[in-house]
Amino acid sequence: TSNQMWGGRFAAGPDAIMEAINASIGFDQRMAAQDIAGSRAHAAMLAATGVISDSDAEAIGKGLLTVLSEIEAGTFAFSTALEDIHMNVEARLKEIIGEPAGRLHTGRSRNDQVATDFKLWVRDQFDAAETGLIALIKALLGQAEAGADWVMPGFTHLQTAQPVTWGHHMMAYVEMFGRDLSRVRDARARMNECPLGAAALAGTSFPIDRQMTARALGFDRPAANSLDAVSDRDFALEFLSVASICAMHLSRFAEELVIWSSAQFRFVALSDRFSTGSSIMPQKKNPDAAELIRAKVGRIYGANTALMMVMKGLPLAYSKDMQEDKEQVFDAADNWMLALAAMEGMVRDMTANRDSLAAAAGSGFSTATDLADWLVRVLGLPFREAHHVTGSLVALAESKNCDLPELALSDMHSVHKEITQDVFEVLGVDNSVRSRTSYGGTAPDQVRAQIARWKDAL
Ligand code: ARG
Numbered sequence: 001t002s003n004q005m006w007g008g009r010f011a012a013g014p015d016a017i018m019e020a021i022n023a024s025i026g027f028d029q030r031m032a033a034q035d036i037a038g039s040r041a042h043a044a045m046l047a048a049t050g051v052i053s054d055s056d057a058e059a060i061g062k063g064l065l066t067v068l069s070e071i072e073a074g075t076f077a078f079s080t081a082l083e084d085i086h087m088n089v090e091a092r093l094k095e096i097i098g099e100p101a102g103r104l105h106t107g108r109s110r111n112d113q114v115a116t117d118f119k120l121w122v123r124d125q126f127d128a129a130e131t132g133l134i135a136l137i138k139a140l141l142g143q144a145e146a147g148a149d150w151v152m153p154g155f156t157h158l159q160t161a162q163p164v165t166w167g168h169h170m171m172a173y174v175e176m177f178g179r180d181l182s183r184v185r186d187a188r189a190r191m192n193e194c195p196l197g198a199a200a201l202a203g204t205s206f207p208i209d210r211q212m213t214a215r216a217l218g219f220d221r222p223a224a225n226s227l228d229a230v231s232d233r234d235f236a237l238e239f240l241s242v243a244s245i246c247a248m249h250l251s252r253f254a255e256e257l258v259i260w261s262s263a264q265f266r267f268v269a270l271s272d273r274f275s276t277g278s279s280i281m282p283q284k285k286n287p288d289a290a291e292l293i294r295a296k297v298g299r300i301y302g303a304n305t306a307l308m309m310v311m312k313g314l315p316l317a318y319s320k321d322m323q324e325d326k327e328q329v330f331d332a333a334d335n336w337m338l339a340l341a342a343m344e345g346m347v348r349d350m351t352a353n354r355d356s357l358a359a360a361a362g363s364g365f366s367t368a369t370d371l372a373d374w375l376v377r378v379l380g381l382p383f384r385e386a387h388h389v390t391g392s393l394v395a396l397a398e399s400k401n402c403d404l405p406e407l408a409l410s411d412m413h414s415v416h417k418e419i420t421q422d423v424f425e426v427l428g429v430d431n432s433v434r435s436r437t438s439y440g441g442t443a444p445d446q447v448r449a450q451i452a453r454w455k456d457a458l
Pocket residue numbers: 024028083084110111114318320322323
């Protein structure tokens with residue numbers, strides 16, 4: 001038998017393989033609540049504009065709530081023959097209320113219906129991402145505040161570069177996740193136009209009120225071009241690209257936590273709640289959450305690339321290719337939210353090892369730049385020469401197997417005669433970080449100003 005929704009011109013039903021490749025109900029049932037909200041707004045508008053009767057609209061509205069409660073209760077029997085969530089809901093509505101159900105699809109198509117449902121779903125995920133990002137930023141601010149003046153090594157090439165403060169390092173991630181937050185808000189504002197009423201692609205001859213449905217569904221306005229409205233998936237692509245950039249930030253931080261929690265670094269201790277053990281090595285405490293966050297970026301980039309590939313080259317307006325949008329976005333959203341929550345928990349629970357950080361901060365000739373700057377400031381050497389002199393002192397310390405502050409003044413004089421005892425003041429890591437007072441620098445006062453600015457902004 002042919003399809004009850006569109007089978008009028010068909011003599012035979014679909015092949016089983018056709019049904020299998022065509023059906024999306026296996027995954028798009030996640031949009032049931034959005035589909036029903038959209039249909040309720042549409043039915044109310046059809047009544048308000050006189051397209052259907054008030055009593056039909058009332059029956060539809062009530063019936064849809066019954067369908068929703070069946071789906072929420074898990075008693076709804078989803079049918080693959082009915083392809084997708086839209087037709088499953090409508091077919092059940094017909095069973096419940098009879099003839100008026102057939103009037104719901106007036107002036108509407110599944111093309112504008114699915115675009116509306118999916119936008120509503122993605123919009124909720126933007127909101128969830130905003131909440132998750134704010135929570136993560138607050139956890140980072142907590143860490144930054146506790147250790148605004150704790151010294152640690154700053155790295156370039158993962159080689160000791162210059163001392164920085166723990167607070168400064170935490171605040172670097174606050175800036176990154178802060179940009180993610182602004183991208184989320186930006187994309188959410190841009191996507192908030194309602195496709196409903198674009199119908200199949202050309203709009204409709206019924207006197208519908210698109211302002212009314214847009215408002216009822218919390219959109220800022222109806223989408224301005226019906227062809228664009230049904231063929232646009234930019235909102236999903238922006239969601240995936242914002243997610244990709246954020247996942248990249250999460251992955252970089254996760255990598256640092258993996259390194260920092262190792263026995264070789266001991267910069268941080270992760271809590272038991274966010275660590276796992278080994279089934280053979282009794283001593284192990286592994287940073288599995290950080291490793292999984294580091295890996296999640298792979299599937300999120302994958303989803304972004306997959307949907308970019310699906311959309312490229314599609315002629316206007318709707319093509320069935322676009323049904324491939326949902327699983328990518330669902331998977332990316334689930335894993336992005338999970339990664340944000342896991343990172344927030346890890347950051348909130350972790351303990352920075354102040355002593356290890358300080359010990360590491362002073363090793364590896366981390367204050368060599370301070371020494372070179374001193375030669376410029378006090379002895380008036382050109383920076384290039386100061387750089388060279390300092391390099392010789394580093395080589396000397398290395399040959400003596402000591403750090404710069406442990407060199408004797410006589411050792412210094414063997415490289416440059418005018419160096420005075422004062423130089424040792426700038427070789428300490430605390431002095432070093434306190435001296436970096438330029439805007440955005442690592443000095444504790446600068447870090448505290450950065451923290452205050454963010455607390456204000458949130
Ligand atoms: N299940 C479809 C999707 O996810 C709904 C829209 C179908 N429209 C159509 N004309 N076949 O995209």
